[in-house]
Amino acid sequence: MGKLSRVALIYIGAVAVAAAVLVARGPFTGLKWQYVVFLGILVIVSESRATQLRKGQLSWSSSSAAMLASVVLAGPVGAAIVGACTAMGLRRGPSILQRVFNTAMYALSAYLAGRAFIALGGHVGLPNENSFPDIIAPFAGAALIHVAANHGLLSGVLWLTRNPDRPPAGSLGVGLSARLLLSDLGYAAYGLLMAALWTVVSFAAPLLTLIPLFVARWAIAQFAEQQKAYEATVGALCQAVETKDFYTRGHSDRVSRGSVMIAREIGMRGERVEAIRYAGMLHDVGKLGVPTKVLQKTGKLTEEEYAAIQLHPMRGLDIVREIGFLDEALAGIMHHHERIDGRGYPMGLAGDEIPEFARVLAVADAFDSMTSNRSYRGARPVTQAIEELRKWSGTQFDPAFVDAFVAALKREGWPRPEPPVLASDDLPAVTAQDHDDPGAPLRVIDSL
């Protein structure tokens, strides 16, 4: 977390004090300690291994079900104590401050949920056959308050401790948190089940209810792991494709990054942003189908050679067609060399006929080509490349995406690609002309 601002510290302190005061106020008379102890142990156990979700400090664990069960069985104060048991989670990692905040947050939100449950007409204690369905509405209210308080307090602290150098990941973050909210509500239902089952199977109830929760968490963890593996593998394979020409090394990666910047800037949905990320990585795989001698030719290209180059988007499509990506990603790979004025390839589409993904990729592709080193010129500065993009905006590029890219570049900047280093055993395999470079179009021998 690093150093915290004073506001953040005050915020954390306020949450902690509020939680402590509310719990201390009681009342403790008539508190069913057997529930509090058992559910508290459960919270400690489940807090000891919480799932770390991808990209973000948000971690969720099944303990919220136990807290909501204690709302029904033991009332607000009991629930707050159960919530406070998060402090004793054996998980390593969170700092003292994080631990204090988490404890206070869970105690506070459990307490509020307990108050909401009573306010909505719920009866604290073991539910019986007459409690249903009247208990559902107060419980749903309590669950909503619990989840809302949790997310509210948490996003407050995340906002206050955010890293100003790295802006949050726009739409992706929102998508993640909405999904998280929904799954939290789903798991909250288990709190009621736990409480209701206590009458039938006593302490076997929470054990039984925990099994599906652990399974779900396991599946989420597996998913996160697979996704990481997947990204690493695609990255490695793309790099393998690029090894043919060291001047274009890292190109796919950077085009992918640029496309994502544009996509976020224009507010694409998270799922489409992911798709365009892969489209960017894979946009040039078809280049492998172009004979190396054509790619590396220094003089003018013959008609045939130019045709071979023009074929690479189609070749790329051939390769990635069977991957279960969004169709948009495939269309983007196929059409990333179309031009707005209709003079591009392979189909000569114009204007809005060109798929949105392709128009995004085209901008990022050309920009990276211009800002990297080539054998026939050095890398151009970003400002000059932007000028160039503007110059071709409306003829080659979609003006809206050029503007979006420029805006994103101004905010986030562009890391300078490392100049390629000649490895000692590397033969100088070099592209003499870059098909992506709008400033130096391919020279083709005019046919007679």
Added chain:
Amino acid sequence: MASRRHELRRYRWQVRDSGQLLLIAAAGVWLVAAVAQTAAEGLRDPRIAVAFGALIAFGEVLRLNLPGDRETAPIGFAGALAYALLIKVGTHVVQHPAEQVVTVATIGMIIGALPHLAVGRPARVSGMAARLLCIACVAYIFRPLAGNSALDRNWGLAFTLMTSLALLALLLEAVLTALLRVDEQKARFRVALVDEMRVQLPLGAAVGASALLIAFAAEVMGLYSLAVFTAPLLVTQVAFRRYAGIRATYLQTVRALAKVTEIGGYVEAGHSERVSRLAVAIGRELGIHEPQLLELEYAALMHDIGQLSLHDPIPGGATVLVSRQDQQRIAELGADVIQQAQVLGSVAEIVRRQNEPYRDTESAANGHVASVPPSGRRPGPPLSSRIIKAANAFDDLVGSSLDPGRAAAAVQRLRLDTASEYDPATVEALSRVVNRRSLLL
């Protein structure tokens, strides 16, 4: 050609579906008897029956594909299991007989399968039949006991009995599914069963626990327990769907990107796909478990990826014909590429050692293998590497040809080299796979 293909299909139909047909027939006979009985006696507690039937149908609509092309219906299965294990709804003691459980489950499954049929997906009758048989077994054991007052008085007894029956149902489903897979993929039963249990265990635990939860909770919540419990299991299912989805995309992507070597003209078209299919078949023949089988498939798909680093494609890509040093270089380069992904450590190792001879004596003497550990003899290449070596050599010799004579000659040639080059057990497995394939033609 057309008639030949027709014959092929008929033969496969006869071989593959015998187990499935048996299973479907068994479930069908049971079903007809149960429905007749229920029709004769009338439906007990129709409101409860309809509620559970609806849940089963809903679960069947939301089927889930687990990795390895396994179709399951967790919510439907849990609902049916809960209906079989139901004792009380509120204060009312339910008394539906086992036949009614089977009837309700069947009707629910059929209704739930209709949307799949409507959008043109296969109905997957064998999977439904397997689920139905498990439910029927549990129902016929438990329904006669359900009215017993001892279960009502002693929650521990009821809990133990119901838990063991839920476990039985899950185990039975694993056995039936494993049997179907043995039939379909020519896997070994023991291996298939272990794989099945490993894949089904997490979700099965959730399904079993959820079934017990609904059955117990109905006593306090009435039929609301169905609604309350479905939400969390739905979340679990969504998590599994995303997991299965990324697994599938992963495999598709590796398959697709393995083709870059073909498009680049480094290897013959279809080579990596054929080698991987053959390698997986050999691996299955040798009793390799699924997780390692997946690694083998990845390694086989990417075994030639190192060729991308070569400046001039090998003519025809037939790596069996180039010098051992070049082969080793390609393997090393490929392994380096895969190593960069960091997550596929063992895959990289398999690819790196794909050209090592089975017995190391000769090459160690000639100093081909540079990285012999100082501690003495290097252990032989891993089984997966040996399989890829044999499958790769076979495909280099045979290619896309379907000529049985050519295949037999290739197997013969590999067999002659089993003294040092190829692993004899692997070559025998390859021979069996190839024989079976030519039988189908």
